Amino acid sequence: MGKVLIVDDATFMRATIRLMLERNGFEVVGEAENGAVGVAMYKQCQPDIVTMDITMPEMSGTEALKAIMAYDTKAKVIMVSAMGQEVMVREAVMNGAKSFIVKPFKEEQVVQTLRKVLSV
Amino acid sequence: MSSHFSNEPMxxxxxxxTSQLVEKLEQSILDSEKASCYTLPxxxxxxxxxxxIxxxxxMMMFNNLAALAHAMEDLFFYLREEKPKDVDCNSLSDLVFEGVDFIKLEIIKIKNGEEADGNAALLINRIRHYLLSLKKEDGKLDLSPAEKGAEVEKQHYYISQDKPQVxxxxxxxxxxxxxxxxxxxxNIRAYTIIHNLKDLTSEYVYYPEDIIENDESVQIIREKGFEIYLQTECSYQEMNDFFMKTVFLKDLKLEKMERTDEPAWAFRKAQKAGEEAYKERSKASVETALHREEKESLSTGHPSIISVNVQKLDKLMDLVGEMVIAEAMVTQNPDLVGLQLDNFQKAARQLRKITSELQDTVMSIRMVPLVTTFQKMNRIVRDMCKKLDKDVKLEIIGEETEVDKNIIEHISDPLMHLVRNALDHGIEAQEDRHTKGKPSKGTITLEAKNAGSDVVITVRDDGRGLNKAKILERARENGLLYRPEEEMTESEVFNLIFLPGFSTKEKITEFSGRGVGMDVVTKNIEAVGGTVTVDSKQDCGTTVVLKIPLTLAIIDGMNARVGKSCFTIPTTSVKQSFRPKATDILTDPDHNEMIMVRGQCLPIIRLHKLYNVQTEVRSLTEGIIIMVENNQKTCCIFADELLGQQQVVVKAxxxxxxxxxxxxxxxxxxxxxxxxxxLILDAAELADYR
Amino acid sequence: MADKLVQDIYDQEEDTQKGKYLTFSLGNELYGIEIKHVTEIVGLQPITEVPELPDYIKGIMNLRGKIIPLMDVRLRFKKPFRDYNDRTCVIVIDIDDLSIGLIVDSVSEVISIADSEIVPPPELNKVGNRYIKGIGKVGNEVKLLLDCDKLLLEDEANCLTSIIE
Structure with a gap:
């Protein structure tokens, strides 16, 4: 258990999350640079959990979340948000996001969030 | 920096x-400015x-950068959501450019391993003020976007009151x-709990109840915890399990109660109704999202471009270079001389073919288009036009032309210098242009094109042109006339401006003065084996042409021996080589040796003398003369003998x-x-050596 | 193989390199150089002379495709030049981004010298002395411990001007 798909338009954030997760025994099965690619890759890689940035070009994280939830109602998606995005995080939670982390986050916060959500 | 980021790769x-983003940002602003409006995209x-950013x-703890980016984000959030009218495009661009410059500077500091210690407070303040003034004009000062959002939800509040009875x-x-x-x-975490709780029960109240709208609720939850009263069929254990799933749960107090405090339930209905309405709304957007996703997944597959560390590319290039040498060592091995080896030759030919293909491929990987370098000039032209009150259009042609990554780094500064010069000294003031009957808008053209193994970059302006008399005068003052004035061609006169020490401090401006002159351009371009020439016509403009090799890494070289040493001369600069006749050799009273070649008298540079190399061949007629030309200067190099011609990998x-x-x-x-x-000789520098 | 040995040592943790010195000889004197600077030891290879450099830079050498300059430590210390023989060694050191080969009479061994066994050099205003960081005592012998930074970086200004003149 622990296949992760990282969706984020920032290379830096993807690399950071990947590093944090891989150091803690997660397997990153894919990275996507926007929501649309993220949804496509979700179908392809069938990850156990997804980290989803909210603000992205092409298709936003919230839209992608909705699409993923519509495809797989059991999908576990964690939103990666920033301060000030309360409204969007709330919308994401309403639409099935299991939890969220807030930038800047610490390694243990990501890891704890993913572990907890996966254990449910 | 926080501990887990001390690692370099991050x-x-x-x-x-961030640098790439800033570049994009800059382009976006420039485009918007050109269009005199900021479009929604x-x-x-x-x-x-x-x-x-x-x-x-x-994440990297560059808090000043984060704060500045945050302020700009807020500003553009407002622009996006409220679409205020009558935004002063100019002052907005200035403000954002200032932000861009700040970020750039900090990135440079970070790159150099220095502390990113710039203070953005002032700039942030100004951005806030700007935002405030926008809001004022719009009459929306007392309504922040978040509050607006809340308002929208309140409208939906009463839509679906008739929810099913539970x-x-x-x-x-x-x-x-x-x-x-x-x-x-x-507050959102609390909301997450409530959201999930709905699967278990519909009967609950919580405190603070305004977890979304009220920012202070965060503080209350931090200090006093998040309180929930609920009714459910679930057992204590089940409820306990439910709450324990909460991410970032520090502590949980859960107790079973005998009866509920009725008034507390009053809040509930309102709360829930609002959510039902919201759900309706988002259902519609799921469908559109699905629709869009289907379309887009067709076009966007996996990314087909990866970024590679330049050092790795350099290493690869080095290795290919080694391989080219190794191939020569094998196929031209002295042990093979005189042997009839048909199969070997066949295999060797195949090897050579693959090696050269590999070499071409690796070189092509290193090629980058000039587009970013050219685009940078847009910003310079913009800034200078504002400062100097000139109206100049920058025309860019052939920006897709590619050159080696290493070379790009070398030409960026000279180009900047040339563009600045053209704008500052070349293009006349608007009134002057008017008097001359020229269009008031000046034009600077930046053009790149391939020419064999070179790339030719032209910087052309339609300004006043170079003043021949003035150049001669200045050259005379600075003692730069290497030939009698009257013998010099027009082009020779113009090219005097590239000599070190030509620029004087007579006219220092913020942009192109600085006490350094065009010789910086020459120096930079010659450092990558290129040449610079200039041509000009009074009142029509000036054209500077940079000729730059495609790559630095591998060149065709001619090897010459002096004593036990070997020297390589880039074949491109070799005009011819020959054994001199004693009658062609002259010596002036200062013992400078010269040789007559086709009516031209050229200086001779003896490598053994220049570099103090021991050799037997001291008489000119026993050795070989290699005539080299670079940047319109010619000289004759004297060596013991030629060893042959081959491709060599240039190493520093x-x-x-x-x-x-x-x-x-x-x-x-x-x-x-x-x-x-x-040792590889630099023909241009040798020719200069008189 | 000597370079293998050094490489092995080099691969170990930084901690284990501390207090370790590679010793070499110039005439009768024994010198020590911190092992953390040393990347490998090779025999002398053909040298390509480079013009216009100070006499103690003998030229450049091809080390498996990498080109490194060679410094004759004898000449650097203003000692008389001695012809190279089969005991002559090149110690390749890396300091910051500078790689350089030091030509020495011969390489001896890797030894540990505790900080407590190192005394500062006497305050003599003699050429060569300023490249010495300290003097280490090992049994009855003393080793002169080289300051590599100074060996590479100092004097540059001097030789620059002297050549240009």
Missing amino acids: LEIFIHE AINEIFRIMHT KGSSS QVPQNHYHAVVYFEDGCEME LPNYIKKLRHIRGLAGCTLLGDGSIS
């Missing part, structure tokens, strides 16, 4: 990505870029949830030696087939 990615893009910077469950619970410190957005001299001193006439070194080292 920092490298951060720097790389542009605003969106700028907003996203700022958002990304904010996130990455805060059974009244038996068990009553009181729960207090405490979150871990620093997990952020506690070791850093230690470079630090020690610059050796005149040496461009680098290369490895020969037998593993020995040959």
